[in-house]
Amino acid sequence: MTMAFPVSSCTFLQHNEPHLLVHRKPGQCHLRNAAEISKPQVAMGDISEFCALIKSSGKSLAAASRCGGLKNSLYSREDTSLLWPLSSSTASGPANRSSVSIRSTMAGSFDVLERKNLKLSREYTLTDSQVSTAKSAFDAFIRSVATNPERREGAYPYYLLHKPGEKVYGTVLFFHGFSNRPDQMWRLAQYLFDNGFNVYQPSIHNHYLLNPDKNWAQVDLKPQWKGPIRQKFLNDPVLKAAIDGIGSINNVTDQQTAYILQRVHALSPDMDDIVEAINDGDYSDKFKKYYDSSHLAYVEDAEARLKECESLPGPAFTIGLSVGGSVALGLAAHRPDKIAKVVAYAPLLKQIGEARRQATLIAGPLDVKESGWDPKLQFTVGCYAATDVFGNHVLKEAGKIAPVPTFLMLTENDDSADIDTNKNFTSQLKQLSGNSGTPHLQSMYTADMRVPHPMVDPIEVSQGMTNRYWVTLYQETFRFLTEGTVNDGQLKRTTPDPSLPKVPPV
DSSP states (O other): OEEEEEESSOOOEEOSOTTEEEEOOTTOOEEEEGGGTTSTTTOOGGGHHHHHHHHHHTOOEEOOSOOSOOOSEEEEEETTEEEOOOOSSOOOSSSOOOBOOOSSSBTTOOOHHHHHOOOOOSOEEOOHHHHHHHHHHHHHHHHHHHTOTTBOTTOOOEEEOBOTTOEESEEEEEEOOTTOOGGGGHHHHHHHHHTTEEEEEOOSTTTTBSOHHHHSOOEEEOHHHHHHHHHHHHTOHHHHHHHHTTOOGGGOOHHHHHHHHHHHHTSOTTHHHHHHHHHHOTTOHHHHHHEEEOTTHHHHHHHHHHHTTTTSBSOEEEEEETHHHHHHHHHHHHOTTTEEEEEEESOOSSBSSHHHHHHHHHHGGGTOEEEOSSTTOEEEHHHHHHHHHHHHHHHTTHHHHTTSOEEEEEETTOSSBOHHHHHHHHHHHHHHHTTSOOOEEEEEEOGGGOOOSSOSSTTOOBTTBOOTTHHHHHHHHHHHHHHSOOOHHHHTOSSOOTTSOOOOOO
């Protein structure tokens, strides 16, 4: 049975939190618990019936697009699948979304001469053909996710595209953090969309799928070494208890790591070389000898998503958080001809704390289980080890990233990404850039500012902290994308800059 509901006052898009509905009035955006959907202030005009249907079906949605101007559009529900129409401004979800514009080059065709002009204008006018072509490419990918039997509910990719005839700065690809979901930075995505950018939130490699051990990038010992070593591990109750006793890789101590290392090295006469190999990373002959690794899938997948943007005009930009920050940088390394600028928030180029990092790299091949942002989603530590190996890959690609302007935002309260590695990486990019004039900017939230590793969304809590400077972070991100500069002092203030587009309140 198909039920259709006309919507005239608001556009609803697939949201990636199973318990939330975002209800958006013109100029406002409010997160509401699904239990509140029946409250009068949530139902607006003829969407009340639609909201009631969502409540009864157990589905969750988000108004992640610009509201108003949607006429004669229908939302159809067939069985448990939600199909979304393209509004006059934007659309998204398991079936829809649209486009961008450039003068005569495709998205991201931003050559060196153009890149030197860091200040951009909102000058690229979208055409019907550009929008239609991009939408078809995006929808094909999103449909493949929605129809995958292993799909992870609430983790659908989505996009926000301006309608034909509108002018844009270009297209921003967002990459969320490890084990998180495409909507992790939805507020920032909406802010940039509202102020002239097209947005694509495709997910980091396969994080829209369940069964991480099967579907996510990971590092694993080759079978000829893994079998005997894992069997000895399972037959060593002391070592197994020691690793199980950690509780979480995040909480491992130097003493625990030293003890585990001692026991692990006794598992095989090759263990010294095996441990050394994973520290060397993917360029090492030893690494290739001992390990099967799919860590490069992070950037290969990102390249495929970038290709889906190729009909859109104007430059392409990447923004990422944590592992997503590494992906944003990695995509620039692999496609410096396409990416105009990169913003990376606390990129995980190397895991923080050598004890924790060694525990991760050692435990990964032993198929030790760990859970990340989503406690219900367990994965082997080998999946997490792949993020460190991928970060090492990005570090070694610094020479390819150097021609691309970058902005790294760090925090002294980081509990995931190694701060010194990130600082040194920016210094290396500056050195490699020489006198080219390419900006490589970096700023740091000090410890007393109490900003956590996941710094982008103001309501995301980590270590008992949130980012109360998020408004100026959004504005300075916009400034960097459009001007190639950042006001470092303004980043440390909570008062917005009146000269930059206003950020809507939570």
